[in-house]
Structures are given as C-alpha cells and as structure tokens.
Amino acid sequence: MEKFTTRGFKILMVAVVVLIGAVIYGLSAGSSVFSNLFGIVSAPLLTAGTNMTEGAKEFIDLDGMSKEELKKLYVELSEENRKLREQLVDYYEVKEENASYEDILSVKDAMPDLQLTSASVVGRDPNDVFYDFTINRGYLSGISEGDAVITEMGVVGVIDEVYATSSRVRSILSEKTKIGASAKECGESGVIASDIQFANSGKVKLLYLTRDTQVQAGTIITTSGAGGVFPSDLLIGRVDSVERSNADSSFYAILTPYVDIKTVSDVFVVTDFEGKGDVQANLPEASPEAEDPAATAQKGNE
Structure with missing residues (x-):
C-alpha cells in the first residue's frame, strides 16, 4: 500500500471532487469554457497538492484538449479517486489490526505463559439478561468449552x-459463572458470582468474606487461579462496597468489573x-458462618 500523508490525502480528495464537478459542467458547456473554469478552480488546489504530495508536481495543461481527452481525464480521475478510497480503507484495517496485536503483546508481556487467540464479538441477544455474546472463533481456532475469555x-x-x-x-x-478471586493486599479470597439484579446494573459479588474482612471500597480484586479455569492475577474489578447479607449474616463485596461486558467488542x-x-x-468452600446463598435458595425450594 502506497504511503500518503493525512493532510495530502484530504487535499487530493477535495481536488478530485472539484475536478469531477468541473468536468461534468465543461462537457456540457464546451471545452473552452471548461478550460477557463478548470484553471480558476483547480489552480490553488493543485498548488497545495504539489507541496504536500509526490503525485501532483505540475499543472495539467487543458488548453486545446478535445472532448474525448477530457472524458479520458475524467475516467482517470475517477479511477484515482477509487484507489484513494481503497487506500483509506486499507489504512484503517491495518490500524485496527495493529491495535489488536499491541493488545495481545501487552497481555503476553505481562503473562508470557498464556496462549491467546484473538476474537471479535459478532452477535448479541438483546433479550439475554446476562449479556452473553457470540465471537467469531471456534474449535477450528483451537478454542474449547471452558476456556477463559479476557481483554x-x-x-x-x-x-x-x-x-x-x-x-x-x-x-x-451470568449467574452460572463462578470465578476464584482474591484480594492480595488483604490476603483474602472468595468467589465471584452474580445474579439477574446485579447483572442489570453491571455488577458482580465477591462471596465468602469473613466477619473481620479487610476488604473495603477501592480494593482491587484479581483471579486466584482456583478451579483451573482462569489463570491467576487477572484483573476482575474494584470493590464498591462491602455488605452484610440479610439472609445469613454473611459478608460480601460488590464489584464493578474493569471490562464493560455490555459494550466489549474485541476479546x-x-x-x-x-x-x-x-x-x-478447588474454589473456596463456604465458611461455617456463611452458607452459600445458592444452597440456601435451593433448600428453600425443597
């Protein structure tokens, strides 16, 4: 792909649009009228293009050009315009790919033992209350059920x-997702979970905190590696508050995940x-003083 500057590209695009309009008018009004109009309108644009790009180095002499030659010039300008549009598309595609590679490298630099496959979100169910989604990679890309998904x-x-x-x-x-988590600065661990109420507000819970927990607002929560699904030390979220359950008097923290699940596009x-x-x-078990809320709910249904 040929290199071009952003400013020079914009100048050429403007020049092309003006030239095409002038050609159309000139073809209907006569070549002499067209030549005069072309010279007046295009002179400053071509001069600017000369200073900014390698392609526009001199003025085009339209004096004496026949209608066929003008039509040929129009075709050439249209083709050049098409090529410039393709270059612009290529530029943004390469830019997006480079950003994706940089993200992969940043994760791999931090955790070199991870094997990663990049993917994009290609589908969402607007009726899914837990904001699950579909990505454009499957088992042909080495992906398996139970693999962790991160950014x-x-x-x-x-x-x-x-x-x-x-x-x-x-x-x-999702209420089905359970992740072993830890607050390293406090030396405590627990399990990340959610439910429909928390999912609606984009929050999750850190369950199984002790009565004398040191976790507080602002504490950073990461994966613990328990359960063998997620590697350890991946960021999960920051604690908003620590609450006490009315059902069993256990303590839990409310977190805002670092990744906005509702809008994430690349993973x-x-x-x-x-x-x-x-x-x-294994994931941590409930302490004697705090029963798993899911188990409590199950008992209530029996």
Missing part, C-alpha cells in the same frame, strides 16, 4: 458453547496456561 483490561467470561467458526461466551455477569480466548484444568485447586 487487556481484565476478565470477560467463559466459553460456554463451541462451534466450528464461532463460540458463545457466558459473561462474568482474547485463553486456550492454555500453566495450571489449566487443575481441579485440585
């Missing part, structure tokens, strides 16, 4: 269903990492 900003969710060239992601806001699937599938690293 450079943090945790997004888990691969729930896998097809040849697409996969469905169960978001961190990475963690296809492999050291410790993946290590079921020995």
Whole structure:
C-alpha cells in the first residue's frame, strides 16, 4: 500500500471532487469554457497538492484538449479517486489490526505463559439478561468449552458453547459463572458470582468474606487461579462496597468489573496456561458462618 500523508490525502480528495464537478459542467458547456473554469478552480488546489504530495508536481495543461481527452481525464480521475478510497480503507484495517496485536503483546508481556487467540464479538441477544455474546472463533481456532475469555483490561467470561467458526461466551455477569478471586493486599479470597439484579446494573459479588474482612471500597480484586479455569492475577474489578447479607449474616463485596461486558467488542480466548484444568485447586468452600446463598435458595425450594 502506497504511503500518503493525512493532510495530502484530504487535499487530493477535495481536488478530485472539484475536478469531477468541473468536468461534468465543461462537457456540457464546451471545452473552452471548461478550460477557463478548470484553471480558476483547480489552480490553488493543485498548488497545495504539489507541496504536500509526490503525485501532483505540475499543472495539467487543458488548453486545446478535445472532448474525448477530457472524458479520458475524467475516467482517470475517477479511477484515482477509487484507489484513494481503497487506500483509506486499507489504512484503517491495518490500524485496527495493529491495535489488536499491541493488545495481545501487552497481555503476553505481562503473562508470557498464556496462549491467546484473538476474537471479535459478532452477535448479541438483546433479550439475554446476562449479556452473553457470540465471537467469531471456534474449535477450528483451537478454542474449547471452558476456556477463559479476557481483554487487556481484565476478565470477560467463559466459553460456554463451541462451534466450528464461532463460540458463545457466558459473561462474568451470568449467574452460572463462578470465578476464584482474591484480594492480595488483604490476603483474602472468595468467589465471584452474580445474579439477574446485579447483572442489570453491571455488577458482580465477591462471596465468602469473613466477619473481620479487610476488604473495603477501592480494593482491587484479581483471579486466584482456583478451579483451573482462569489463570491467576487477572484483573476482575474494584470493590464498591462491602455488605452484610440479610439472609445469613454473611459478608460480601460488590464489584464493578474493569471490562464493560455490555459494550466489549474485541476479546482474547485463553486456550492454555500453566495450571489449566487443575481441579485440585478447588474454589473456596463456604465458611461455617456463611452458607452459600445458592444452597440456601435451593433448600428453600425443597
């Protein structure tokens, strides 16, 4: 792809539009009228283009050009305009690809043991209350059910269903998603969960905090690696507040995830990492003083 400057490109685009309009008028009014009009309108544009680009180095002498020659010039200008539009599309595609590569490199530099596959969000169900979505990568790209889904900003969710060239992601806001988490600065751990009420506000909960918890507003929560689904030390979110459950008097923290699940457009699937599938690293169990809210709800239905 040929290189061009943004300013020079804009000047050429303006010049082309003006020239095309002048050609159309000139063809109907006669070549002499066209030549005069062309010279008046295009002179300053071509002069500016001469200073900014390599392509416009001299004026085009239209005196004495026949109608056929003018038509040929019109065709050439139209073709040049098409090529410039293609260059602009290529430029933005390359820019987007470079941004994606930079994101992958930033994650790999921080965690070199991660095997990542980049993907884009290609579908959302507007009726899904947990904001699950579909990505454009499947098992042909090495993706498996249960793989963690992240961005450079943090945790997004888990691969729930896998097809040849697409996969469905169960978001961190889903009531089915459970993630081992820790507050390293406090030395505490727990489990990230959510429900329909929290999902609607884009929040999650950190369950199983002790009565004397040191977790407070502003505490950063990361993955603990427990459960073997997520590698450790991935960002999850920041604590908004610590609450006490009315049901069983247990303590939990309310978090805002670092990744906005409702609008995320590009993600990475963690296809492999050291410790993946290590079921020995189980999620923390509920303490004697705090029963799992899900278990409590189940008992109430029995």
